[in-house]
Amino acid sequence: MTQQDHSVSxxxxxxxxxxxxxxxVLGPFGGVSSVALTAAVSDGGGLGSYGLYGYDGGxxxxxxxxxRAATAKPFALNLWVPTGSEATDLPEAEFDSYVRVLQPYFEELGIPLPEMPARYMPDYGEQVEATLEAAPAxxxxxxxxxxxEVVEEAHRRGIRVAGTATTVDEAVALEAGGVDAVVASGMESGGHRVSFLRPAEESLVGTFALVPQVADAVSIPVIAAGGIADRRGFAAATALGAAGVQVGTAFLATRESAAAPxxxxLLHSPAAGTTVLTRALSGRLARGIPNRVTAELAAPAIAPFPVQNWLTGRFRPQAAAAGNTDLMSLWAGQAARLVRHHTAADVLAELLAGS
Incomplete structure (x- = not known):
């Protein structure tokens, strides 16, 4: 079936x-989502999103x-599906070995070394239950x-469901799973590569190769993500068959975001023009601006996910509070050099100028 046939159907x-x-759509940020930014994008007519990684039901x-207190408009809540590869039962001796690798960073920030937790992440079932009860749009x-059963219950409650694909096969699997829309996330995207059918390193398809292929392969709306920060990216994505765009980095650089000053x-500086794919901060492949942590840590010294994410999460907030970008997660996409605006309203206006 041709792309034109899909758009008609x-x-x-x-x-x-x-x-x-x-x-x-606002990209959902794990750890740096904010109510203010979510509400600002929704109030501006888009879909504000909030990343719930690490959040328990309460x-x-x-x-x-x-x-809801900040906006009466529709918004989205985002969850991470367990892949089954999560290292949740690491032996204590192995945990301690990974702590020793990170010890210099804890000492630099004056933070005591962490002890092994009872668990590294909230229960996924608890997250799903609370999210569906919250009934976002x-x-x-x-x-x-x-x-x-999650998709069916969401639909029963009047909640739309979106999934994220990094390959055509993932998009097809998501449509077969009953989602209402698919985000086609190209390798240019900042943050985690959310691949699930093949390893992330084998799923690095660029946005503007991925979007038209996904648009041809599925009949649900496709939302383009990755490398989109201005009117030109918006226009290009829609020309290739996307029904809309999801934007992260440009919104992350605004005053409404929860990113540290x-x-x-940094997102507004020339340094944002260089990004790397790294497992150093979380144990999963993610794109961000390089710093000391990404330069100094490499396998096999990096703990598996979610252990590495939990461990670096013990010092990253303190580094952010101190303005120490060498010890933070600096997720950013490859279009970061196009970041120009400091408010969500201005980012929205720029994007929609391409419509």
């Missing part, structure tokens, strides 16, 4: 599907309530296809 626009005015309910998933300044 789609029953509704992304705006109609999600109840929004503009086909722009935190999810509070966050949803806070967003959209629940989005990364790292896999949500279970059929030093991080936002």
């Amino acid at each position: 789609r029953p509704r626009t992304l705006q109609d599907l999600l109840g929004i005015e503009a086909p722009v 935190a999810i309910r509070k966050t949803a309530a806070d967003i 959209v629940v989005s998933f990364v790292f896999g296809v949500p279970a059929s 030093a991080y936002r300044e």
